[in-house]
Amino acid sequence: MIQNLYEDEEVERLDRDALKALQLLRLKKTITTALITPFYKERLMAVGIQSAEDIRTLEDIRKIPYTTKDDLREAYPYGLLAVDRDEIVRMHASSGTTGTPTVIYHTQKDLDNWTNMTVRSLKATGCHKGDVFQNMMTYGLFTGGIGLHYGAEKLGMLVIPASSGNTRRQFQLMKDFQTSTIHATPSYMLHLYSRMEEMGYSLSDFNLKRALIGAEPHSEEIRQKIEELFHIDAYNSYGLSEMNGPSVAFECTEKKGMHIWEDAYLVETIDRNSLEPVEDGVEGELVLTILIRTGTPILRYRTKDLTTVIPEACSCGRTSRRITRIKGRTDDMLIINGVNVFPSQIEEVIMKMPEIGTNYLIKVSKKGTLDQLTIQTEVGGDMFTDNAQDLHDLRRRIVEELQATITIKALVELHEPGFLPVQQGKAIRVIDERNVY
Amino acid sequence: MIQNLYEDEEVERLDRDALKALQLLRLKKTITTALITPFYKERLMAVGIQSAEDIRTLEDIRKIPYTTKDDLREAYPYGLLAVDRDEIVRMHASSGTTGTPTVIYHTQKDLDNWTNMTVRSLKATGCHKGDVFQNMMTYGLFTGGIGLHYGAEKLGMLVIPASSGNTRRQFQLMKDFQTSTIHATPSYMLHLYSRMEEMGYSLSDFNLKRALIGAEPHSEEIRQKIEELFHIDAYNSYGLSEMNGPSVAFECTEKKGMHIWEDAYLVETIDRNSLEPVEDGVEGELVLTILIRTGTPILRYRTKDLTTVIPEACSCGRTSRRITRIKGRTDDMLIINGVNVFPSQIEEVIMKMPEIGTNYLIKVSKKGTLDQLTIQTEVGGDMFTDNAQDLHDLRRRIVEELQATITIKALVELHEPGFLPVQQGKAIRVIDERNVY
Ligand SMILES: [Zn+2]
Ligand SMILES: [Zn+2]
Numbered sequence: 001m002i003q004n005l006y007e008d009e010e011v012e013r014l015d016r017d018a019l020k021a022l023q024l025l026r027l028k029k030t031i032t033t034a035l036i037t038p039f040y041k042e043r044l045m046a047v048g049i050q051s052a053e054d055i056r057t058l059e060d061i062r063k064i065p066y067t068t069k070d071d072l073r074e075a076y077p078y079g080l081l082a083v084d085r086d087e088i089v090r091m092h093a094s095s096g097t098t099g100t101p102t103v104i105y106h107t108q109k110d111l112d113n114w115t116n117m118t119v120r121s122l123k124a125t126g127c128h129k130g131d132v133f134q135n136m137m138t139y140g141l142f143t144g145g146i147g148l149h150y151g152a153e154k155l156g157m158l159v160i161p162a163s164s165g166n167t168r169r170q171f172q173l174m175k176d177f178q179t180s181t182i183h184a185t186p187s188y189m190l191h192l193y194s195r196m197e198e199m200g201y202s203l204s205d206f207n208l209k210r211a212l213i214g215a216e217p218h219s220e221e222i223r224q225k226i227e228e229l230f231h232i233d234a235y236n237s238y239g240l241s242e243m244n245g246p247s248v249a250f251e252c253t254e255k256k257g258m259h260i261w262e263d264a265y266l267v268e269t270i271d272r273n274s275l276e277p278v279e280d281g282v283e284g285e286l287v288l289t290i291l292i293r294t295g296t297p298i299l300r301y302r303t304k305d306l307t308t309v310i311p312e313a314c315s316c317g318r319t320s321r322r323i324t325r326i327k328g329r330t331d332d333m334l335i336i337n338g339v340n341v342f343p344s345q346i347e348e349v350i351m352k353m354p355e356i357g358t359n360y361l362i363k364v365s366k367k368g369t370l371d372q373l374t375i376q377t378e379v380g381g382d383m384f385t386d387n388a389q390d391l392h393d394l395r396r397r398i399v400e401e402l403q404a405t406i407t408i409k410a411l412v413e414l415h416e417p418g419f420l421p422v423q424q425g426k427a428i429r430v431i432d433e434r435n436v437y
Numbered sequence: 438m439i440q441n442l443y444e445d446e447e448v449e450r451l452d453r454d455a456l457k458a459l460q461l462l463r464l465k466k467t468i469t470t471a472l473i474t475p476f477y478k479e480r481l482m483a484v485g486i487q488s489a490e491d492i493r494t495l496e497d498i499r500k501i502p503y504t505t506k507d508d509l510r511e512a513y514p515y516g517l518l519a520v521d522r523d524e525i526v527r528m529h530a531s532s533g534t535t536g537t538p539t540v541i542y543h544t545q546k547d548l549d550n551w552t553n554m555t556v557r558s559l560k561a562t563g564c565h566k567g568d569v570f571q572n573m574m575t576y577g578l579f580t581g582g583i584g585l586h587y588g589a590e591k592l593g594m595l596v597i598p599a600s601s602g603n604t605r606r607q608f609q610l611m612k613d614f615q616t617s618t619i620h621a622t623p624s625y626m627l628h629l630y631s632r633m634e635e636m637g638y639s640l641s642d643f644n645l646k647r648a649l650i651g652a653e654p655h656s657e658e659i660r661q662k663i664e665e666l667f668h669i670d671a672y673n674s675y676g677l678s679e680m681n682g683p684s685v686a687f688e689c690t691e692k693k694g695m696h697i698w699e700d701a702y703l704v705e706t707i708d709r710n711s712l713e714p715v716e717d718g719v720e721g722e723l724v725l726t727i728l729i730r731t732g733t734p735i736l737r738y739r740t741k742d743l744t745t746v747i748p749e750a751c752s753c754g755r756t757s758r759r760i761t762r763i764k765g766r767t768d769d770m771l772i773i774n775g776v777n778v779f780p781s782q783i784e785e786v787i788m789k790m791p792e793i794g795t796n797y798l799i800k801v802s803k804k805g806t807l808d809q810l811t812i813q814t815e816v817g818g819d820m821f822t823d824n825a826q827d828l829h830d831l832r833r834r835i836v837e838e839l840q841a842t843i844t845i846k847a848l849v850e851l852h853e854p855g856f857l858p859v860q861q862g863k864a865i866r867v868i869d870e871r872n873v874y
Contacts, residue, residue: 077613086567088595093610101609108590130523139576139583140600146576153545158525163577168841172538173530176514404605 008120011263012318019319020058022263026291027061028052034297039071039079061266066275066287066300072102072242080296081105088295092143092241094340104241105295111150113292114244117261118151121250124259124318125181125210125235129156132177132207136184137215137338138164143245144215144338148183151247157181167192171201178207183237185338186218186226190369193229208232214239214246215338217326236325242301243290249323257310257322264292267321268300269309280311286323304333334364334432336371341406343430346375349401355380355394359420365433373410375402378417445557448700449755456756457495459700463728464498465489471734476508476516498703503712503724503737509539509679517733518542525732529580529678531777541678542732548587550729551681554698555588558687561696561755562618562647562672566593569614569644573621574652574775575601580682581652581775585620588684594618604629608638615644620674622775623655623663627806630666645669651676651683652775654763673762679738680727686760694747694759701729704758705737706746717748723760741770771801771869773808778843780867783812786838792817792831796857802870810847812839815854 006014006022014022031052034040047063048054055061072080081088083105090106106114127133133152139145145163152159160173164184170192173179182189189211196202208230213223214237226234238258239246248265249258260267269284270277278284286303310322334341343362350356357378365372375398379391391414398412443451443459451459468489471477484500485491492498509517518525520542527543543551564570570589576582582600589596597610601621607629610616619626626648633639645667650660651674663671675695676683685702686695697704706721707714715721723740747759771778780799787793794815802809812835816828828851835849 085595086593089590089593090596090598091614092598101613103613105595108593111590140598146598153526153548156523156526156545158522158542159527161527161529161577161583166841166844176538176540177528404603407603 006263008116012120012261012320014263014319016319019262023266023291024055024058026263027058027266027289028055030289030291030293030297030299031055033082033294034299036082037075037080037297039075040297040299058266061268061289061300062277064299066270066302067298068302069102069242069304072298073100076100077103080298082297083107083295092245093141094241102242103296104244106244106293107295110244110293110295113264114147114247115150115154117244117264117292118148118247119155120261121237121247122148122151122155122157122212124250124252124316125212125233126253127152127155127157127181127210131157131181131209132160132179133157133181133183134160134162134170134173134177134179136162136164136170136182136188137246143239143241144183147239147245147247148212164188167195168199171196171199171205174208175201175205180207180209182208182211184211184213185215186213186222186234187216187337187369187371189213189226189230189234190222193226194369203231210235212237212250216335220325238305238323238326240303240305242298242303243288244293248288252314252316252318254314254316256314257324259314259318259320259322260309262320265290267309267323269307270302272306280309280321283308283327286326334362334430336364336373336408339406339408341373341408345406346402346410347429349405350375350377350398352401353394353398356398357417359422360429361420362430363433364431371434373408374413375410376413376415376420378415378419380417443700445553449557449698449757451700451756453756456699460703460728461492461495463700464495464703464726465492467726467728467730467734467736468492470519470731471736473519474512474517474734476512477734477736495703498705498726498737499714501736503707503739504735505739506539506679506741509735510537513537514540517735519734520544520732529682530578531678539679540733541681543681543730544732547681547730547732550701551584551684552587552591554681554684554701554729555585556592557698558674558684559585559588559592559594559649561687561689561753562649562670563690564589564592564594564618564647568594568618568646569597569616570594570618570620571597571599571607571610571614571616573599573601573607573619573625574683580676580678581620584676584682584684585649601625604632605636608633608636608642611645612638612642617644617646619645619648621648621650622652623650623659623671624653624774624806624808626650626663626667626671627659630663631806640668647672649674649687653772657762675742675760675763677740677742679735679740680725681730685725689751689753689755691751691753693751694761696751696755696757696759697746699757702727704746704760706744707739709743717746717758720745720764723763771799771810771867773801773810773845776843776845778810778845782843783839783847784866786842787812787814787835789838790831790835793835794854796859797866798857799867800870801868808871810845811850812847813850813852813857815852815856817854 087107088105089108091103093101093103135149137144162170162173210233212235223234235251236258237246238249249260251258266289268277268287270287272285286305286307288301289299306327307323346362350360357380359378361376363374395412395414402410524544525542526545528540530538530540572586574581599607599610647670649672660671672688673695674683675686686697688695703726705714705724707724709722723742723744725738726736743764744760783799787797794817796815798813800811832849832851839847
């Protein structure tokens with residue numbers, strides 16, 4: 001098995017040449033796998049790649065076109081499946097702009113490999129057997145919760161599968177079980193702190209040592225704030241479901257950028273306009289190829305995330321390169337309390353309501369430390385009603401439909417026609433009042 | 438390892454004598470484990486059990502006092518822990534009447550054993566590798582979701598970790614991935630059906646074969662209704678977090694009672710008044726001893742669930758006895774949309790509000806196929822206010838506090854003093870308008 005050429009400890013410290021040799025070996029295997037899928041078979045053949053033999057160096061990957069989220073949608077549901085359906089034991093799906101979800105399939109071996117990466121990530125932050133790990137990320141189709149869960153269990157941490165929400169319960173668990181490690185979004189960490197005193201707790205009730213924060217972009221200031229408020233270390237985590245989920249890249253205890261696990265992911269950064277590769281040290285869009293998955297191979301995936309590869313070796317001794325914190329997205333996706341939301345998803349829902357006019361405004365603001373999504377709409381001229389019950393029902397319907405689509409409970413405002421500023425030229429539909437960066 | 442004396446397939450069909458011998462072996466091991474815990478050490482010593490040697494037959498278990506939920510609360514958080522904390526990789530906690538949670542710890546081996554039971558349960562209903570398993574039970578601290586998840590993955594089913602809620606998304610997944618097996622509460626199955634047409638789906642969109650239903654008591658009529666509506670088989674599932682979670686007992690394809698996995702659980706039924714054991718075939722409270730867990734041993738646990746042990750052999754060939762569907766609880770616990778709620782939890786929350794009077798009423802009704810919890814309260818005489826904003830804030834605070842405690846969003850009504858019927862003698866605080874049985 002290729003996976004087992006090296007022990008995990010060893011592979012993290014491989015010299016760069018050996019690491020590249022391993023990458024090439026796995027890339028070839030991945031090409032073979034990709035050629036099984038209808039999607040990549042067509043795409044690779046079109047550029048003259050008929051077998052793994054056509055990839056001789058890591059640079060040969062540049063012959064392959066990028067894969068985008070739209071490609072994944074187009075391939076939905078089975079266009080990127082590389083094994084018999086019987087071999088799949090898990091899928092994770094996320095919804096996208098158009099309503100068509102994307103889906104990633106995992107074999108048991110894929111899950112095992114993913115779990116190994118999460119074990120490695122947890123270790124890099126100093127987590128160890130016996131640590132109490134309170135996982136405040138949502139469990140379910142979202143990979144954030146269940147992803148680290150498996151790794152923490154394998155590492156031998158005491159896993160509290162708290163999932164998200166229910167702040168009072170979180171505090172009680174943190175206190176009663178002397179939680180050492182929290183996994184949460186940065187927003188939720190701040191929210192926890194803001195409710196601590198009022199809920200009758202103080203820092204001395206807890207035994208917190210570290211927080212693993214991810215699932216939304218945040219600034220160094222926010223990280224430091226979390227560290228100062230709780231007197232802990234906060235480590236940045238990076239992942240995306242297309243590349244399994246959490247543990248694509250993770251900070252080590254040096255806290256100077258996130259180690260991207262290069263034996264599992266082939267890293268490129270590209271100029272977001274020319275789409276040409278840029279050098280290490282230059283900011284660009286992160287492009288990733290997953291080298292450890294057989295269920296759903298993905299080559300050169302445009303993550304839309306802006307970052308910079310740090311070429312210098314890390315003083316921790318791990319030889320994988322690091323990436324800087326994610327600076328933002330190259331498109332207009334909103335991240336609201338850790339959930340990805342496309343304005344077009346919102347538009348789609350409200351435009352389906354005949355009672356609602358075409359003018360609308362999406363506002364994202366901070367309510368305490370959490371994000372608040374507000375949708376301002378106008379009740380359409382023809383269908384205008386001032387019957388309170390009708391308006392109440394209409395608003396409730398919109399709230400429910402939105403929640404079904406984007407999983408977020410929005411505040412929906414219904415106004416009389418003409419309330420919103422008239423849009424001219426390119427409409428400004430989104431007002432993000434948060435100060436995330 | 439005792440666990441590996443038999444293969445799973447074999448142990449399900451062991452002749453009764455061999456099964457009893459295996460139970461005795463495991464019971465002795467469990468006694469040894471229990472004697473490590475502060476709680477059982479005291480309790481077992483008090484009845485003269487100083488080592489596993491003092492248990493010579495299965496009947497000797499009757500020397501041991503019952504363990505109750507209150508005992509678990511008293512032992513919280515570490516009184517029932519039988520291994521070094523470092524050996525624990527998972528905990529599941531539930532809150533109870535008094536607000537003190539109960540907690541169960543699992544070692545890796547415990548989780549593996551639990552997973553084996555869930556694999557066995559799934560197989561009993563005809564599930565197999567390649568089946569698409571959409572798990573609509575909540576993932577997290579609640580054992581319902583994550584419990585069957587592990588087993589389904591191990592069996593090689595394609596697991597869709599949908600978790601609960603988001604009906605529209607559930608339909609989309611059911612259609613796109615041709616889900617064969619659903620795991621949900623009976624209420625949610627009925628809810629799904631009631632929304633199907635309006636959400637634009639019909640049965641022909643799906644490939645449903647079976648539903649595994651549990652987490653709330655339900656009648657045979659409800660099961661048959663689910664089967665008829667969806668044209669599927671519905672199988673009853675039984676479990677409780679104190680005994681790991683789902684897969685304590687599960688129906689086989691004969692659908693004539695739930696096989697209780699007797700190599701893992703020692704079964705007794707007792708008269709709920711005299712607390713004396715009753716014969717097979719006589720209804721009583723189910724009392725269980727878990728034989729396959731080292732993290733948190735629990736002996737003779739009074740489940741409060743009423744059932745009857747069916748002594749006759751099942752035509753499927755499995756030799757474990759079956760229990761009839763759970764008829765109800767022996768105490769006043771409410772099960773609201775699958776969540777356990779004690780009226781005292783609600784009382785505790787509202788009585789903490791100085792603005793609220795002492796008279797209140799808890800109503801549980803059906804809203805469509807789901808349960809609706811309504812709390813009627815009176816704003817106290819001294820603190821009475823008719824300021825709309827104050828009342829709005831007060832109601833919101835109660836709703837939030839309730840949700841933090843019982844995880845359910847209740848409808849809270851504030852009335853003027855004197856609105857509710859005056860209570861005389863033993864107060865009637867709970868009106869359950871549902872017709873569950
Ligand atoms: Zn490092
Ligand atoms: Zn049977």
